[in-house]
Amino acid sequence: MSGTTDQLIARRKKALGPAYEHFYERPLHLVRGEDVWVYDEAGKRYLDCYNNVPSVGHCNPYVLEALNRQAGLLNTHTRYLHHEVIEYAEMIAATLPGDLSVCTFVCTGTEANDLAYRIASTVTGNDGVVVTSGAYHGNSTLVDQMSLEFGRDHVPPDFIVGIESPYTYRGSIGSDHPNPEAAYAELTDQAIDTLASRGKKPAMLIIDSSFDARGILTPAPEYQQSVYQKVRAASGLVVADEVQSGLCRLGDHYWGFEDSDVIPDIVTMGKPMGDGHPVAVVVTTPEIAAEFAAKSDYFNTFGGNPVSAAVGKAVLEVVERDNLLGNVHSTSKYLLEGLHKLTQEFDLIGEVRGKGFFLGIELVTDRNSKEPATTQAAWITEYMRESGVLISKIGDYRNILKIRPPLVFRPEHADIVLQKLRDALTTLNN
Amino acid sequence: MSGTTDQLIARRKKALGPAYEHFYERPLHLVRGEDVWVYDEAGKRYLDCYNNVPSVGHCNPYVLEALNRQAGLLNTHTRYLHHEVIEYAEMIAATLPGDLSVCTFVCTGTEANDLAYRIASTVTGNDGVVVTSGAYHGNSTLVDQMSLEFGRDHVPPDFIVGIESPYTYRGSIGSDHPNPEAAYAELTDQAIDTLASRGKKPAMLIIDSSFDARGILTPAPEYQQSVYQKVRAASGLVVADEVQSGLCRLGDHYWGFEDSDVIPDIVTMGKPMGDGHPVAVVVTTPEIAAEFAAKSDYFNTFGGNPVSAAVGKAVLEVVERDNLLGNVHSTSKYLLEGLHKLTQEFDLIGEVRGKGFFLGIELVTDRNSKEPATTQAAWITEYMRESGVLISKIGDYRNILKIRPPLVFRPEHADIVLQKLRDALTTLNN
Numbered sequence: 001m002s003g004t005t006d007q008l009i010a011r012r013k014k015a016l017g018p019a020y021e022h023f024y025e026r027p028l029h030l031v032r033g034e035d036v037w038v039y040d041e042a043g044k045r046y047l048d049c050y051n052n053v054p055s056v057g058h059c060n061p062y063v064l065e066a067l068n069r070q071a072g073l074l075n076t077h078t079r080y081l082h083h084e085v086i087e088y089a090e091m092i093a094a095t096l097p098g099d100l101s102v103c104t105f106v107c108t109g110t111e112a113n114d115l116a117y118r119i120a121s122t123v124t125g126n127d128g129v130v131v132t133s134g135a136y137h138g139n140s141t142l143v144d145q146m147s148l149e150f151g152r153d154h155v156p157p158d159f160i161v162g163i164e165s166p167y168t169y170r171g172s173i174g175s176d177h178p179n180p181e182a183a184y185a186e187l188t189d190q191a192i193d194t195l196a197s198r199g200k201k202p203a204m205l206i207i208d209s210s211f212d213a214r215g216i217l218t219p220a221p222e223y224q225q226s227v228y229q230k231v232r233a234a235s236g237l238v239v240a241d242e243v244q245s246g247l248c249r250l251g252d253h254y255w256g257f258e259d260s261d262v263i264p265d266i267v268t269m270g271k272p273m274g275d276g277h278p279v280a281v282v283v284t285t286p287e288i289a290a291e292f293a294a295k296s297d298y299f300n301t302f303g304g305n306p307v308s309a310a311v312g313k314a315v316l317e318v319v320e321r322d323n324l325l326g327n328v329h330s331t332s333k334y335l336l337e338g339l340h341k342l343t344q345e346f347d348l349i350g351e352v353r354g355k356g357f358f359l360g361i362e363l364v365t366d367r368n369s370k371e372p373a374t375t376q377a378a379w380i381t382e383y384m385r386e387s388g389v390l391i392s393k394i395g396d397y398r399n400i401l402k403i404r405p406p407l408v409f410r411p412e413h414a415d416i417v418l419q420k421l422r423d424a425l426t427t428l429n430n
Numbered sequence: 431m432s433g434t435t436d437q438l439i440a441r442r443k444k445a446l447g448p449a450y451e452h453f454y455e456r457p458l459h460l461v462r463g464e465d466v467w468v469y470d471e472a473g474k475r476y477l478d479c480y481n482n483v484p485s486v487g488h489c490n491p492y493v494l495e496a497l498n499r500q501a502g503l504l505n506t507h508t509r510y511l512h513h514e515v516i517e518y519a520e521m522i523a524a525t526l527p528g529d530l531s532v533c534t535f536v537c538t539g540t541e542a543n544d545l546a547y548r549i550a551s552t553v554t555g556n557d558g559v560v561v562t563s564g565a566y567h568g569n570s571t572l573v574d575q576m577s578l579e580f581g582r583d584h585v586p587p588d589f590i591v592g593i594e595s596p597y598t599y600r601g602s603i604g605s606d607h608p609n610p611e612a613a614y615a616e617l618t619d620q621a622i623d624t625l626a627s628r629g630k631k632p633a634m635l636i637i638d639s640s641f642d643a644r645g646i647l648t649p650a651p652e653y654q655q656s657v658y659q660k661v662r663a664a665s666g667l668v669v670a671d672e673v674q675s676g677l678c679r680l681g682d683h684y685w686g687f688e689d690s691d692v693i694p695d696i697v698t699m700g701k702p703m704g705d706g707h708p709v710a711v712v713v714t715t716p717e718i719a720a721e722f723a724a725k726s727d728y729f730n731t732f733g734g735n736p737v738s739a740a741v742g743k744a745v746l747e748v749v750e751r752d753n754l755l756g757n758v759h760s761t762s763k764y765l766l767e768g769l770h771k772l773t774q775e776f777d778l779i780g781e782v783r784g785k786g787f788f789l790g791i792e793l794v795t796d797r798n799s800k801e802p803a804t805t806q807a808a809w810i811t812e813y814m815r816e817s818g819v820l821i822s823k824i825g826d827y828r829n830i831l832k833i834r835p836p837l838v839f840r841p842e843h844a845d846i847v848l849q850k851l852r853d854a855l856t857t858l859n860n
Binding site: 005008009011012014015016017018019020021022023027028029030031032033038051053054058059064067068071072073074075076077078079080081082083085086089090093101102103104105106107108109110111114115117118139140141142144270271275276277278284286289290292293294296297298299300301302303304305307308 | 435438439441442444445446447448449450451452453457458459460461462463468481483484488489494497498501502503504505506507508509510511512513515516519520523531532533534536537538539540541544545547548569570571572574700701705706707708714716719720722723724726727728729730731732733734735737738
């Protein structure tokens with residue numbers, strides 16, 4: 001420890017620069033974590049309902065043991081043979097449907113999505129990208145251009161085209177449409193036409209099944225099925241960005257795209273895979289992997305090192321051992337019931353959306369006009385933080401509360417969130 | 431452990447795909463590492479004269495202690511306040527000259543160089559890149575395009591231009607020129623003119639002071655001074671890629687660019703920073719950082735997490751505590767003396783190049799024609815591996831032996847390399 005919080009903030013401003021943003025009006029100085037709990041420098045405890053990276057809980061002892069054991073033995077890279085990375089790849093492949101069985105290891109979701117483009121463009125010979133609007137896929141030069149989040153002022157280069165996400169609550173096609181999600185899927189044709197008018201074909205569609213940055217959406221399976229089909233008909237591959245929606249988070253399957261009963265050509269994984277340790281993966285089919293290898297090479301110094309592989313394996317083992325998919329499924333059901341009850345009681349809640357441990361609560365000052373309750377969302381987020389519960393807010397208007405806890409979050413923790421949310425909403429009503 | 435080496439190779443081919451290449455004809459299955467030594471599955475010991483990532487030695491106990499301690503306490507991200515990342519940034523800044531004091535943390539050298547471009551292009555408003563030919567800067571879509579290694583068949587996009595590296599031994603301007611390095615530096619003007627003819631200006635020059643992928647070069651300080659000056663005159667920033675040449679490796683200073691008595695605008699760091707743990711950094715000035723932050727945002731989930739920061743700090747502490755800069759300086763001098771002696775004895779050695787712990791031995795079948803001794807370089811590399819010494823070979827003709835050990839490599843280890851090299855060269859002569 002060194003210095004008070006205020007001193008740390010001042011030193012941070014100097015050493016890390018102004019691009020580093022904090023959560024919360026009063027930045028949170030955390031010093032310890034355990035399971036779903038984190039603790040600040042004063043010893044105050046917070047229920048973590050936001051972080052998806054510590055997937056099997058902060059400082060999971062089984063994962064720590066694997067980290068310490070392998071770090072004490074050897075840490076090299078994939079130019080040497082090592083059993084851990086092979087076993088880890090085999091375990092990942094076993095969770096995936098179809099021919100998705102060849103893993104390339106990287107360090108971050110950004111690197112995974114960037115490599116997915118290198119693979120897709122190399123294999124198809126095309127260079128276009130179709131992305132859903134409002135998505136965030138990462139921060140490299142290319143992937144930043146592919147992230148059409150609201151509020152970004154840059155115009156994407158001409159090989160990247162967006163399709164409006166199926167946001168029936170607030171998008172251009174509303175729930176009054178007879179089949180809004182089908183209509184959203186139809187927009188894919190326009191995007192492909194736009195690329196064609198520029199002399200381009202799609203190398204890939206990239207899609208995050210949680211539609212996180214767009215406000216958390218759960219279109220029916222037919223939506224992704226239709227979009228996949230259209231992009232493939234235009235000779236593009238499909239990349240499922242599972243950095244957010246993957247590893248059991250949506251509660252019904254290991255991977256978010258499985259909810260739509262589709263099989264992508266490439267799957268990217270990141271954030272939760274290493275319980276905090278930098279682990280990310282690109283998985284594809286043997287055919288695509290062979291075609292890419294014939295035309296290009298790829299080596300990532302840290303990706304798939306023995307320590308990262310041991311940690312990744314341990315995370316998958318905990319997920320299986322503790323049946324965390326089952327836990328997400330049942331605890332989410334319990335939490336959603338509570339949230340729907342709050343919706344009946346508080347008009348501020350316009351819509352509760354999402355699946356599993358990826359939930360959004362869209363706040364509006366008026367349910368008819370859907371005026372975004374931006375101020376209230378900010379107030380509630382800060383109130384929850386002061387009350388010892390960490391959530392966040394997202395959306396174009398920052399009026400959507402985001403609840404996205406570690407996979408080890410249990411019903412007794414849901415009770416705490418629901419109680420504090422009720423307190424916040426009641427206070428706002430008074 | 432699982433399976434014999436042959437079985438592992440077969441499983442690896444299936445699980446990791448054909449893009450994963452091995453070192454050595456008989457892939458090395460390493461299972462344990464300690465200081466400068468690694469051990470295979472049969473217990474055979476190898477002197478590591480190749481790996482720069484385990485900078486302070488394989489499984490350094492001080493670094494392991496920091497890793498285990500912080501991993502057991504908390505691992506989150508930079509949206510919360512944490513003292514470790516601030517202290518680490520301050521320690522890095524203290525090693526750097528000029529105003530280079532603001533750190534942004536990423537996970538890999540690729541991410542660092544990719545972010546350097548985002549910063550340089552945002553701040554200058556230009557989009558051109560000047561790179562030295564034959565360089566390797568990383569593997570993202572953009573950084574791969576910026577890596578003009580020999581043998582890559584892709585043509586870089588029109589905003590990237592290469593300048594021939596100052597390879598006086600084999601390049602287009604030889605040592606018979608009255609001032610070859612000045613002539614190489616002059617090529618920068620052509621590159622800037624080429625960009626101008628395409629309506630572009632340089633956002634940045636990126637330069638690796640070790641010229642690793644080009645075969646390890648050590649031009650006089652005036653070379654980089656001249657190139658820096660020309661790019662800056664054309665309104666570009668200068669990025670020193672210290673992923674390879676940084677952290678005391680060149681033996682005279684912490685950072686490779688310091689050997690040329692220049693101060694870049696942006697410095698990127700990677701490989702050795704975490705002794706195997708994924709740690710990478712972009713450092714720039716407060717002015718550039720502020721300008722970038724005003725026009726863009728950046729967040730890296732894993733970059734600068736408390737565990738990575740604690741590990742990075744521990745590495746810097748070991749470097750200081752054990753005076754590894756001094757060790758590189760003196761041990762390299764000893765090793766180079768031995769290599770120069772071998773050069774006098776064996777005609778196969780055309781030139782010994784490099785500095786510190788970044789040495790290249792260019793092999794030729796004829797010193798006059800400089801015919802590359804590709805077969806011999808391959809044979810020696812394999813001979814050394816079988817004799818328990820790990821080195822590698824690089825260069826357009828793969829005829830340059832590369833010696834690039836951890837910073838804790840000592841004179842007694844140099845004796846082993848020199849003896850085994852002598853054995854190999856003697857065997858070849860018989």
